[in-house]
Amino acid sequence: MKAAPFDYIKADSLTHALETLGEYGGDAKLIAGGQSLVPMMAMRLARPTWLVDINRLDSLKNIQVGTDHVHLGAGVRQRDLEFHPQLASHLPLVGQGLKWVGHEQTRNRGTVGGSLVHADPSAELALSAMVLDVTLTLQSKAEGARTLQAADFFLGPMFTAVGDTEVLTDMSWPIWQGEHIGSAFEETAIRKGDFAMASAACQIQTNADGVISRLSFGMGGVDGTPLAFPQLANTLVGQKLTAELAQATAHQAAQTSQPGSDMHATAAYRKHLAEILLSRALLSAYAQAVGASRA
């Protein structure tokens, strides 16, 4: 199938993009890397009358490393982030998750913002954003700027809080401070580069004795949005992680998920898989945090 007819506008500034969206609203769609939108248009699941190209907007391509946050423009290519020299030290979980996102070719074009707005429940960047509690900035011509946390951004499968006339302009990704930080991203997909059947991500901090001082984790592909479990994570603070505790925690998290069944896996299988992946991610991140190598 080919895309339905559309008109194309190349935005030459953010103001231009905002004005165009303000004028055409729900009839217009932004195109960033096009790695999700173009297939959706080809399948006629998306039929914008106007396509507004934001690829030329350098103001959306900044990567600014601060002391406690990395500020990312929505138009930063996934591959540029992947190769950023401070990614592994400042946002290790994102570095680990990015390797699972599609292929080198799709990451060359695909943007961080495009992935979050596309909001596939299995998307690795979306899961990382939930686990790290990212702050997102949206702008529109009529309302100006507003910010919201990842938990309020993802509303359902391919459904976010971004309004018809809004642009996701940038994101603020927290940098965890101090020592003894470990992270892990685990995923199972049918083929390399496919969307995850289920995934799990974890970032953990301990004191020098291996006692957990900070913990955040989540699961992807097992609900309408990626899931994070801040309350459950808090119950582990002050404890040392054992294999039994990791397994019990992962089991409890998986029980609250509501995966669907499809030709690849039943809901029960996905739930079981997510539990195993999360248990593995917790132990792997913990081992890193306390400085031990993984068994």
Ligand SMILES: Cc1cc2nc3c(=O)[nH]c(=O)nc-3n(C[C@H](O)[C@H](O)[C@H](O)COP(=O)(O)OP(=O)(O)OC[C@H]3O[C@@H](n4cnc5c(N)ncnc54)[C@H](O)[C@@H]3O)c2cc1C
């Ligand atoms: C073969 C293949 C395999 C893939 N595998 C994976 C995978 O394993 N994991 C994964 O997460 N993704 C995967 N993807 C998707 C890929 O990561 C896309 O890059 C990403 O989902 C969308 O980013 P994009 O920049 O291409 O956005 P686009 O496709 O250009 O846009 C996606 C949506 O976001 C909107 N949008 C884009 N930017 C903005 C903005 N700044 N503000 C508001 N709205 C905006 C668009 O209007 C559109 O609705 C795969 C894609 C392909 C083709």
